[in-house]
Amino acid sequence: MRGSAETQQTDLALDALDRQLLNRLQDGFPVCDRPYLAVAREFSIDEDELIARIQRLLDTNVLTRFGPMYHAERMGGGLSLAAMAVPVEDFERVALLVNSLPEIAHNYARDHDFNMWFVIATEDRDDVAAVVKKIQALTGYTVYNMPKIEEFYVGLRFAV
């Protein structure tokens, strides 16, 4: 969703099986000829039901993605976290401009002088700098680019 609209809050009715599926699918998905069938069998449900549930979780925005998680750097892509300090009265305008760029993967308002934090993802690693420049030109504010220097492995996972 583009623009100033916040990610839509949905009225969620996750049943016990939905929750088990979310936990299971965070651990990966099989690469075989009938992957839905393989996972469905773990839960003693039909392949069709699993597909319908995943579709519903996508439609209701519980899932933002189902498929491959790319390793951006190994794909040759660029990935960086950047921040801006935007005056409150100008925040909506700047958010609209920043979010309109396809290279912005996500964007959070945070409670600090540095109040806008977004991830820049580009096909080519050399393009991050150009996106930073473009945002500065569009908005008139400094973009503080803070690409990771080192990742300390944790393994992000949410118990649902």
Add this chain to the structure above:
Amino acid sequence: MTLTVQQQETLRAAIQDGLPLTARPYATLAQQIQASENDVIGQIQHWLDDGLIKRMGIVVRHHAIGYSANAMVVWNVPDELVDFVAEKMRVFPSVTLCYRRPRRLPDWPYNLFCMIHGRDRHWVLQQIEQLVQHAELQSIPRAVLFSQRQFKQTGGRYARVG
């Protein structure tokens, strides 16, 4: 591996928006690139083995499942202590991500970032206090940046389309 470079690029673009929700998703993809189901499975497995794809799976919108408090905790750690401190943070159970990033002086002095997700702010703040105790970080300047609003979460796009 029998896919041409062109087929590999097309496949990469075809799956970046998600895996088809069909009983044989890899066969569906194979049709799109005029290859066999086995070749597609082999190619994706190869990308997984190579680390180009970290995993097949899901991204959960954490707000949707009740993790509505999300704090980015940033620390100004002396450079020579970063690895030592990060190791202690990394193994702390409620830390979900940990990165070293460049300082942007003079405005931004912090060089170590970790994320703590939780169901409410109070719990998250308690976790940060425990982390400070556990890792003996009392003397390390820090700031806690709770998220107020999320504007966009699409995941990166790394493959060319078309």
